[in-house]
Amino acid sequence: MIARAEKPEDISRIYQINIETFSTDAEANLVDMLREHKVPLISWVAEDKGELIGHILFSPVTLVGQMSRISMAGLGPMAVRPSHQKKGVGTMLVEAGLKQCLKEGYSAVVVLGYPEYYPRFGFVPSVAYGIDSTYDVPPEVFMVKELKKGALKGIQGTVSYHGLFNDV
Numbered sequence: 539m540i541a542r543a544e545k546p547e548d549i550s551r552i553y554q555i556n557i558e559t560f561s562t563d564a565e566a567n568l569v570d571m572l573r574e575h576k577v578p579l580i581s582w583v584a585e586d587k588g589e590l591i592g593h594i595l596f597s598p599v600t601l602v603g604q605m606s607r608i609s610m611a612g613l614g615p616m617a618v619r620p621s622h623q624k625k626g627v628g629t630m631l632v633e634a635g636l637k638q639c640l641k642e643g644y645s646a647v648v649v650l651g652y653p654e655y656y657p658r659f660g661f662v663p664s665v666a667y668g669i670d671s672t673y674d675v676p677p678e679v680f681m682v683k684e685l686k687k688g689a690l691k692g693i694q695g696t697v698s699y700h701g702l703f704n705d706v
Contacts, residue, residue, distance in 0.1 A: 541584050579596065582638065584622075592616075595614065595615055600698045613651070628655075636685065
């Protein structure tokens with residue numbers, strides 16, 4: 539099993555993975571719309587013996603109310619085929635994606651996700667840094683991870699995702 543960057547020929551299979559994983563087609567459509575709008579994406583897949591079994595997406599987010607510039611990405615959506623869940627696929631995708639985010643110059647990553655899952659990668663509730671989300675969610679589900687040590691020191695504000703996320 540390997541994690542690798544998405545290729546153009548993977549797009550239809552990525553769409554199918556998202557359809558199989560989520561209860562609606564909203565996430566699958568979001569991924570395609572972000573691509574169509576030329577949003578800079580970090581898009582990785584998990585492949586096992588030539589079969590795509592998972593996908594993770596990172597896209598730029600904006601920190602509103604912050605005087606200094608910090609480059610942040612948002613993790614999501616992440617999808618793993620139901621038949622391959624709980625086998626380390628998601629872990630492999632998150633770790634590969636975070637490494638790629640750092641390589642591409644992001645200082646921190648945010649995620650709106652399960653508080654039982656993401657802390658294993660170093661994510662903590664964003665309120666610990668004075669960072670909010672534009673979404674009305676419990677504080678424990680909106681998390682942040684520093685990719686560069688000290689990057690969030692003195693940082694405060696509200697994170698906004700690309701407007702296309704508002705349709706999900």
